[in-house]
Amino acid sequence: MSMIFGVPLAVLSGQLLIGVINGAFYALLSLGLAVIFGLLKIINFAHGAMYMLGAMATVILFDALGVNYWVALFLAPLLVGGFGVLIEYFLLRRIAGQDHIYSLLLTFGAALLIGGVLTNIYGVSGLRYSMPDLFKGGINLGFMFLPYYRAWVIVIALVVCLGTWFMIEKTKLGAYLRAGTEDSQLMQGFGINVPLLISLTYGFGVMLAAFAGVLAAPIYSVTPVMGSHILITVFAVVVIGGMGSIGGAIITGIMMGVIEGLTKTFYPPASSAVIFLVMVVVLMFRPAGLFGKEA
Amino acid sequence: MNQPFDQASIHKAILEQQKAEDRKKLILNGALVLLLLAAPFAMYPVFLMKILCFALFAVAFNLLFGFTGLLSFGHAAFLATGGYTTGYLLSNYSGLSTEVGILAGTAMATVLGLAFALLSIRRQGIYFAMVTLALAQLVFFFFVQSSFTGGEDGMHGIPRGELFGVINLEDNLNMYYFVLAVFLACYLLVQRIVSSPYGQVLRSIKQNEPRAVSLGYNVNRYKILAFVISAALAGLAGSMKSVVFQLASLNDAHWHMSGEVILMTLVGGMGTLLGPVVGATFVVNIEYQLSQGPLRDWVDPILGGIFVLTVLAFRSGIVGELQKFMKKNMG
Numbered sequence: 001m002s003m004i005f006g007v008p009l010a011v012l013s014g015q016l017l018i019g020v021i022n023g024a025f026y027a028l029l030s031l032g033l034a035v036i037f038g039l040l041k042i043i044n045f046a047h048g049a050m051y052m053l054g055a056m057a058t059v060i061l062f063d064a065l066g067v068n069y070w071v072a073l074f075l076a077p078l079l080v081g082g083f084g085v086l087i088e089y090f091l092l093r094r095i096a097g098q099d100h101i102y103s104l105l106l107t108f109g110a111a112l113l114i115g116g117v118l119t120n121i122y123g124v125s126g127l128r129y130s131m132p133d134l135f136k137g138g139i140n141l142g143f144m145f146l147p148y149y150r151a152w153v154i155v156i157a158l159v160v161c162l163g164t165w166f167m168i169e170k171t172k173l174g175a176y177l178r179a180g181t182e183d184s185q186l187m188q189g190f191g192i193n194v195p196l197l198i199s200l201t202y203g204f205g206v207m208l209a210a211f212a213g214v215l216a217a218p219i220y221s222v223t224p225v226m227g228s229h230i231l232i233t234v235f236a237v238v239v240i241g242g243m244g245s246i247g248g249a250i251i252t253g254i255m256m257g258v259i260e261g262l263t264k265t266f267y268p269p270a271s272s273a274v275i276f277l278v279m280v281v282v283l284m285f286r287p288a289g290l291f292g293k294e295a
Numbered sequence: 296m297n298q299p300f301d302q303a304s305i306h307k308a309i310l311e312q313q314k315a316e317d318r319k320k321l322i323l324n325g326a327l328v329l330l331l332l333a334a335p336f337a338m339y340p341v342f343l344m345k346i347l348c349f350a351l352f353a354v355a356f357n358l359l360f361g362f363t364g365l366l367s368f369g370h371a372a373f374l375a376t377g378g379y380t381t382g383y384l385l386s387n388y389s390g391l392s393t394e395v396g397i398l399a400g401t402a403m404a405t406v407l408g409l410a411f412a413l414l415s416i417r418r419q420g421i422y423f424a425m426v427t428l429a430l431a432q433l434v435f436f437f438f439v440q441s442s443f444t445g446g447e448d449g450m451h452g453i454p455r456g457e458l459f460g461v462i463n464l465e466d467n468l469n470m471y472y473f474v475l476a477v478f479l480a481c482y483l484l485v486q487r488i489v490s491s492p493y494g495q496v497l498r499s500i501k502q503n504e505p506r507a508v509s510l511g512y513n514v515n516r517y518k519i520l521a522f523v524i525s526a527a528l529a530g531l532a533g534s535m536k537s538v539v540f541q542l543a544s545l546n547d548a549h550w551h552m553s554g555e556v557i558l559m560t561l562v563g564g565m566g567t568l569l570g571p572v573v574g575a576t577f578v579v580n581i582e583y584q585l586s587q588g589p590l591r592d593w594v595d596p597i598l599g600g601i602f603v604l605t606v607l608a609f610r611s612g613i614v615g616e617l618q619k620f621m622k623k624n625m626g
Contacts (some may be wrong), residue, residue: 003419031575036303043425091603091607094607095606095607098610099420100421101366101420101421101424102606102610104368104421104424104603105561105606106602106603106607107556107598108557108601108602108605109558109599109601109602109605109606110599111594111599112554112595112598112599112601112602113595113596113600113602113603114599115595115596116593116594116595116596116599117596118596119592119595120592120593122595141561162376163596178559184549203484221604232428232429232432232550235425235428235429236429238425238433239422239425239426239429240318243422243425245423269440271438272436272439273432273433273440276429276430276432276433276436277433279426279429280414280429280430282420283414283415283417283426284414285595287417287418
């Protein structure tokens with residue numbers, strides 16, 4: 001067996017694959033955060049809870065109504081996104097114009113509330129969700145075994161990420177969005193319904209989180225606390241990439257997943273901390289993050 | 296010429312009024328201290344000590360958030376560092392007297408605070424919050440991996456030992472008065488800090504940082520000092536907590552703890568002196584009362600609900616709202 005730096009190639013590529021998959025989740029989640037922060041200046045501490053809701057909804061919809069994976073892939077993000085719109089409309093709107101820190105505190109409280117209620121109903125042990133039949137098995141690439149589902153996650157996450165980036169940076173709708181949050185009065189004057197635009201933007205960011213949740217359901221253990229574990233890591237990713245930078249969130253997300261995977265291969269004890277270490281180093285040299293603009 | 300309203304008499308009247316208000320404050324504070332002195336005869340001392348430790352933690356946090364406008368989302372790191380350091384020293388060096396262990400824990404948190412401050416000070420607002428959060432997470436992972444912390448199980452059986460080698464702290468009443476003395480000293484220190492010229496600069500930084508810069512203040516130095524003092528006091532709270540409960544655990548390092556101290560400060564009233572104390576008392580009591588009753592499993596969602604409600608409707612917190620109410624109704 002061929003070795004690289006004393007590590008068998010199969011082990012290394014296996015860890016790299018896991019890294020890229022985790023990176024895909026980081027990218028989807030930090031992208032949602034970046035959309036919400038970049039456009040609305042809301043620090044969405046409820047993002048982890050929304051990711052968890054996406055996964056929980058997938059399992060619950062299947063158990064209660066027999067909704068299959070493909071339908072859940074659309075239905076769960078829509079439901080959770082709708083819930084996000086309600087949160088924006090009833091809660092976040094009331095503190096618009098206040099110090100941004102209050103949005104952080106409000107969403108933190110909301111996350112505690114949502115997570116706590118679901119923990120009481122479903123407990124903290126993982127719920128089972130079985131893989132769709134189509135994705136059972138995998139392909140032998142010669143140097144490693146690639147499960148189909150993992151390949152699918154990487155591909156679909158990338159497609160959604162790039163689509164979102166394209167929509168916000170390159171289309172007219174994205175231009176409205178950016179303008180609406182930059183100077184809402186002017187956009188109101190042009191006849192654009194800015195409050196609606198804000199609600200929908202928040203809902204869309206939340207949908208991205210829920211979508212990641214659906215993708216996670218068949219491979220990770222689905223529990224009410226799954227969101228709070230990943231949330232802080234994703235915040236670190238966003239800080240490294242530069243808060244509010246759409247492209248930065250995607251690239252950094254995947255990069256951090258890979259770095260984490262490599263650390264797991266070469267020095268396992270540091271694997272859970274390495275992202276935060278990278279963050280410290282990046283901040284020392286570029287306080288605005290890799291792709292951020294100096295505020 | 297006999298002018299009843301000359302400058303001097305107006306001045307005198309203002310001074311008198313000030314004196315009367317100071318006297319009122321003194322009486323109120325005196326009454327509170329008497330209450331605290333008598334409290335262990337009416338309530339379980341360990342529970343009171345828990346409140347005092349968290350109150351000190353919240354007072355420390357509030358110095359930074361309430362008075363300087365810096366939201367640290369990583370204060371759990373200092374609480375835990377103080378706790379683990381003190382716990383480790385007292386458990387492994389049996390000759391050490393307790394106050395040395397506590398001082399060492401505080402010193403360790405102070406050093407960590409300086410490191411945090413230097414790394415995070417260049418960012419503002421929510422960026423600052425995120426950076427402190429991530430730094431604290433690094434500390435959390437360090438504690439998870441290190442063998443001396445006991446990992447997930449935590450550190451147990453930390454001896455309370457003797458104060459100055461004489462006073463037996465195994466006795467709850469002795470322990471209580473020690474904690475109370477430390478707490479009051481720290482409270483007075485913070486009161487002194489915020490009313491000093493230094494404290495005025497901190498407030499001006501909170502209200503309008505660019506203006507403070509343009510007035511020629513080296514804003515970053517002021518902020519770093521505030522951060523370090525706050526970290527030191529938070530570490531002291533953690534050190535005392537580990538002695539009181541004779542245990543230190545990962546709970547104290549988890550980011551939820553950083554959120555909890557924000558909740559305490561916010562509910563009590565940030566930017567007021569007494570607010571964090573009231574907030575800590577309120578939150579610790581709610582957690583305790585709920586954990587005894589049928590709502591045992593609903594502590595988290597209820598705290599979350601309180602959080603949301605406070606941010607939406609009572610942003611000045613209990614003490615802040617009371618002050619507003621008094622001002623409106625009493626002239």
